[in-house]
Amino acid sequence: MMKLQYQHVHKAFGEKTVLDGIDLNVGVGGAIALIGASGSGKSTLLRCTNLLEPIDDGAILLDGDDITEPGRDADPIRRRIGMVFQSFNLFPHMNVLSNVTLSPRKVLGKSKAEANDAAMAMLTRFGLADKAGDYPDRLSGGQQQRVAIVRALQMNPEVMLLDEITSALDPELVGEVLNVVRDLRADGMTMIIATHEMSFAREIADTVCFLKNGVIAEQGPPQQIFSAPTHPDTRDFLARVIASGRL
Template sequence: MALLRCRGLRKVFGGQVVLDQLDLTVAEHEVVALIGASGSGKSTLLRCVNLLDDLDDGTIELDGEEISAPGVDPDRVRRRIGLVFQAYNLFPHLSVLDNVTLAPRRVHGRSRAQAEAHARELLDRVGLGDRAGAYPDRLSGGQQQRVAIVRALANNPRLLLLDEVTSALDPELVGEVLALIRDLKADGTTMVLATHEMTFARDVADQVCFLDGGRVIETGAPQQLFGAPTQPRTRQFLARIIEAGRL
């Protein structure tokens, strides 16, 4: 059974169709990369899966439960989904440790000792164990983004959504965040990531989905989609990416 299944998703903002009968299926332990031009619907899809935006039509299932059904408690659903934005969104008045442990303590009811032990383990793993007491403004962009990912992981999510998590970083800081995502894939973390990093999507994803106009135009293994795309719109998009030296 698929971990995540989206069927016929439709979302309209101000008369503009942002998601147009979009379908997506993600298996457990799979990494799915969403690619496409800005405005193609990638970020909106992630926000809808996390129930931050309401659908106009369609259904979303997580572990076989229709989480988009009326009456479903979005806070209960979000306990099983981690979402990391392109902006780090760390609380500036809290230390790294307090940022990471806030939700486990306040939402999941873990003791401070349990939450902090788990947080320190995760921070050690991403090379930030010595920064637990630091505040966000004392960290580099790459460090802040790694903390944001750790904060999402601290809740032990079934599904991790990553929305252009390297787009706000200086080029030399991108590598450390991508290395963390590679490690998460090796651990079997189920992820859906919207990205403009085409080479990374090709190397790390199990499945790549090309979005255009709010639809999934083409889906395939990275070698197939990047090497021999079947749809003309996909070929046109990738030709521009190659011309720009990004693949």
């Protein structure tokens, strides 16, 4: 059973082609890691999946249903797909609890008490209960990113898109965020993870896709991609990653 299917997905910004025919299947409970240099199209693919960017050609199917059909209302689809951003995108004028409960209340129509209870339960689970009343700028980057994950999870999404969620963090804060992702994985959440953390991709993904110039140059299980890459570009990329000490 496929959760998400990408069929010949094309996307250009003006003259620049960013996605040049992406074909990819994501099974229910699957975890896909997207790797590749900056500008290879990882983020754009995630933004297109959440309909933050319209695609130019091809289709993206959620449970077999074409969500990229032009003119379709995006809001009900976005509810089912959670997204976490590199720069957290928390709302700076609201405290943590309000950040996390805004969409359950306004979109799902939950009562304040109901939304607060659900939010506090999850904040507690991820060690953020004592931060509920704080504003985002009082938190560390790692805490902010964990709040952003909790915020997305409050909508009970069927898929989580993680867009380089540790790239803006100081090295010592990466671990606490990755632990949350491990938790989600253990719960069987379907995930697509754009990342520069190769060892994490290797550990958590069941499929790794190497993107270059808007195409998936190579995909396969992590052991194969990291130990025996067949495509010369993948080998090149991994060699550079190793040289920079990130693997």
